[in-house]
Amino acid sequence: MLKITYSTGKSLALSDADLAALPWHNLRTHTFWTDGVQEFRGPSLRDVMALGTEAETLRGKTFRMKALNEFSVEVPADDMFDSNPLLAREMNGRPMQVRDKGPLWLVYPRDDRPDLQNPVYDDRWIWQLNDIKVL
Secondary structure, eight states: OEEEEOTTSOEEEEOHHHHHTSOOEEEEEOOSSSSSOEEEEEOBHHHHHTTSSOGGGGTTOEEEEEETTSOEEEEETTHHHHTOOEEEOEETTEEOOGGGTOSOEEEOOGGGOGGGSSHHHHTTOOBSEEEEEEO
């Protein structure tokens, strides 16, 4: 379950079925935490965030993303327009479980974009994601 709270106060609780109903994309890339190229699948962050509002209204905002273990990171909303990260639900053809960074992992297309091969972006790769709050 992924909970999203928008700055308007509106909130959504998305199930696996809700996420599965969105268009899914494939992304092959190296990560800082794994060996070799990994293949990720899932909906784009932009498509997920647009479920509760017009995506364009989120430009310039910040997302506070929180994991199951209460770890949180702030991600500029503009990343979803500029970098097109996925909310990966599968890695290498298998649904991700909590023990392997699931159920959702924010994944950037590092191999496609050298500018994303940077510790600033690596710090935004939050796994075990279960809560997004628009600030």
